[in-house]
Amino acid sequence: MTTETMAKGAAPNASALKRQPPARRRKMRPGTYVSRLAIILAGLVFFFPFLWMVATSLKPTSEVFSTGASFLASRIEWSNYVAAWTAIPFAQVIANSFLVSIAGAALTTVVSLLSAYAFARLQFKHRDKLFLVFLGTLVLPQEVLVIPLYIMMNKLELINSLPALIVPFAFGAFGAFLIRQFLLSLPVEFEEAARIDGAGSIRILWSVILPLVRAPLAVVAVFSFIDYWSSFLWPLIVINDVSQATIPLGLSMFSGERGTDWGPLMAAATVAVIPSLLVVILLQRQLVKGVSMGGFGGR
Amino acid sequence: MTALPTLAVKNAKKPAGVTGHGKLAALYLAPGMLGFFIFIVVPLIASLVISLFDWPLFGTPKFVGLDNYIRMLSGDPVFWTVLGNTLFFAVCYTVLNLVLALGLSTWLHSLGSWGPFFRVLFFVPVVTPMVANALVWRLMLTDDGVVNSFLANFGIAGPSWLSDSQLAMGSLIAMSVWQGVGYNIIVLGAGLNGISPNLLEAARIDGAGAWQRFFRVVLPMLSPSLFFCTVMTIIGSFKVFTQPYLLTLGGPGESTNTIVLYLYRNGFSFDKLGYASALAWALFVIVMLITALQFSQQKRLVNYDN
Numbered sequence A: 001m002t003t004e005t006m007a008k009g010a011a012p013n014a015s016a017l018k019r020q021p022p023a024r025r026r027k028m029r030p031g032t033y034v035s036r037l038a039i040i041l042a043g044l045v046f047f048f049p050f051l052w053m054v055a056t057s058l059k060p061t062s063e064v065f066s067t068g069a070s071f072l073a074s075r076i077e078w079s080n081y082v083a084a085w086t087a088i089p090f091a092q093v094i095a096n097s098f099l100v101s102i103a104g105a106a107l108t109t110v111v112s113l114l115s116a117y118a119f120a121r122l123q124f125k126h127r128d129k130l131f132l133v134f135l136g137t138l139v140l141p142q143e144v145l146v147i148p149l150y151i152m153m154n155k156l157e158l159i160n161s162l163p164a165l166i167v168p169f170a171f172g173a174f175g176a177f178l179i180r181q182f183l184l185s186l187p188v189e190f191e192e193a194a195r196i197d198g199a200g201s202i203r204i205l206w207s208v209i210l211p212l213v214r215a216p217l218a219v220v221a222v223f224s225f226i227d228y229w230s231s232f233l234w235p236l237i238v239i240n241d242v243s244q245a246t247i248p249l250g251l252s253m254f255s256g257e258r259g260t261d262w263g264p265l266m267a268a269a270t271v272a273v274i275p276s277l278l279v280v281i282l283l284q285r286q287l288v289k290g291v292s293m294g295g296f297g298g299r
Numbered sequence B: 001m002t003a004l005p006t007l008a009v010k011n012a013k014k015p016a017g018v019t020g021h022g023k024l025a026a027l028y029l030a031p032g033m034l035g036f037f038i039f040i041v042v043p044l045i046a047s048l049v050i051s052l053f054d055w056p057l058f059g060t061p062k063f064v065g066l067d068n069y070i071r072m073l074s075g076d077p078v079f080w081t082v083l084g085n086t087l088f089f090a091v092c093y094t095v096l097n098l099v100l101a102l103g104l105s106t107w108l109h110s111l112g113s114w115g116p117f118f119r120v121l122f123f124v125p126v127v128t129p130m131v132a133n134a135l136v137w138r139l140m141l142t143d144d145g146v147v148n149s150f151l152a153n154f155g156i157a158g159p160s161w162l163s164d165s166q167l168a169m170g171s172l173i174a175m176s177v178w179q180g181v182g183y184n185i186i187v188l189g190a191g192l193n194g195i196s197p198n199l200l201e202a203a204r205i206d207g208a209g210a211w212q213r214f215f216r217v218v219l220p221m222l223s224p225s226l227f228f229c230t231v232m233t234i235i236g237s238f239k240v241f242t243q244p245y246l247l248t249l250g251g252p253g254e255s256t257n258t259i260v261l262y263l264y265r266n267g268f269s270f271d272k273l274g275y276a277s278a279l280a281w282a283l284f285v286i287v288m289l290i291t292a293l294q295f296s297q298q299k300r301l302v303n304y305d306n
Helices: A002-008 A030-057 A079-087 A090-121 A127-139 A142-155 A162-169 A174-184 A189-196 A201-212 A214-230 A233-238 A247-257 A262-282 A284-291 B022-050 B067-075 B077-110 B112-127 B130-141 B146-152 B168-193 B197-205 B210-238 B242-248 B259-268 B273-296
Strands: none
Touching (some): A030 A262, A030 B077, A030 B130, A079 A090, A090 A127, A090 A162, A090 A201, A090 A247, A127 A174, A127 B022, A127 B273, A142 A162, A162 A214, A162 A233, A174 A214, A189 A201, A201 A214, A214 A262, A214 A284, A233 A247, A247 A262, A247 B130, A262 A284, A262 B112, A284 B112, A284 B168, B022 B273, B067 B273, B077 B112, B077 B168, B077 B259, B077 B273, B112 B168, B130 B146, B130 B242, B168 B242, B197 B210, B210 B273, B242 B259, B259 B273
């Protein structure tokens, strides 16, 4: 099956989480200027939907369509942001999103670290078999699981609760896989020295391993934060009360209620996009590393 | 060595002189494996069990054997429509995404110090919430939206991008490629960075032209990254839900209805959790078969020598 063949592949690189060398510098030729001009144009076209989102969020509703392809309306309409803020309990929805994403990322990271440490460093029966079964679920679409998970949440009376948004999706294999790969590239000597000095296993994990694995932990935290932040299908299923909604669900409820009111809707969308944009700008190194290890793949 | 995307798994070494850590391991593994069991293994099996029932949201489930599967395969033309739509989406999305990502990442690689900035720019829609992305595309593609206003400047009467049954699926594919291509640009960019410039220089000195260098050197060296991208992109494409849900509601007619959208509607609009679970298992089997097929071809298609 897939997991076995995965294991037979080439040995991955110990340095998978190290910084990449910068691309080689080249001499500037005339072609380079043309190429740079072209990429600026391509980049602008590609980014256009976001620019349009912000432009629309600042237009009076009456001018959303009448201004045609023009970015600017007769005046800048900040009141769309106020309207978005009051149309749904938007402050509550943003708070929910942050709570769910932060709690989910924290839970995922801690659980992944503990599993990864056991799979990388401890000896026990059927360890590698268990790991491969676990890893196989990287390619399992979560959509397959939503019906039984819904029934489970219903039985536990957790429908319309934030724990229902957080807990079921904190146990994927991606985090444990990524941290385990990193641990295997670290020498065991630090841990053995600590053990000889009399440190117990928990002490070793806390004061020897933890400082060394900060980089992969950050990758796992960033990826699970974004996964929770963007998740739509599961909140749509398990939440039907807007006061418990996260931002994507809030946006879709909003568009359902006032589908034609594009100004406030795009204002809300802009607000939803900003945290993700900050993550991309501030944490691009973590993102690049995580993507190369299968992040965003199986969820 | 640089970061190569990988689907290969390292084996943990057995340190000499260490005996079992059974109890300790159980302690560390308890949260992860308990969660894995409760929230992944149990639902996967439960999904199969539920698919054998007539299971309403409220009320008593009734065992019906294989009826849901029989109905799916022989009594429900919509199933074949959504399966066909999903396959069509998957093929177009994957091919366009990979071709575009390969072209763009090669281009960005040639831009030297400008490359990384644009690589991140193309990655932005991967990270922003799909719902926000889909909604702004719906605004842009409405009949009097910005796309048609732009076309009108050239005297072209723009079509109904989202409500014409010929065009709606194309619009979904375009939006999805825009949303997803940055992921593969990052992966392929990392792969390109891993190719030694000396190798390309040597090929050039040996008289290989630009195309020859691309097809004979770059592409084989990139094959592990390409394999990774293909596997991930195909899996992702079968899960398409948010785009049809928000852009077209699966319409017009059933022309953009997909497996997951149909699954969602059966479960939570039509009150048929059993039938929805049968659809979920159909999705599961298809994704697993395609993934297994790809891995079985891995040795033939992928060059892991460096």
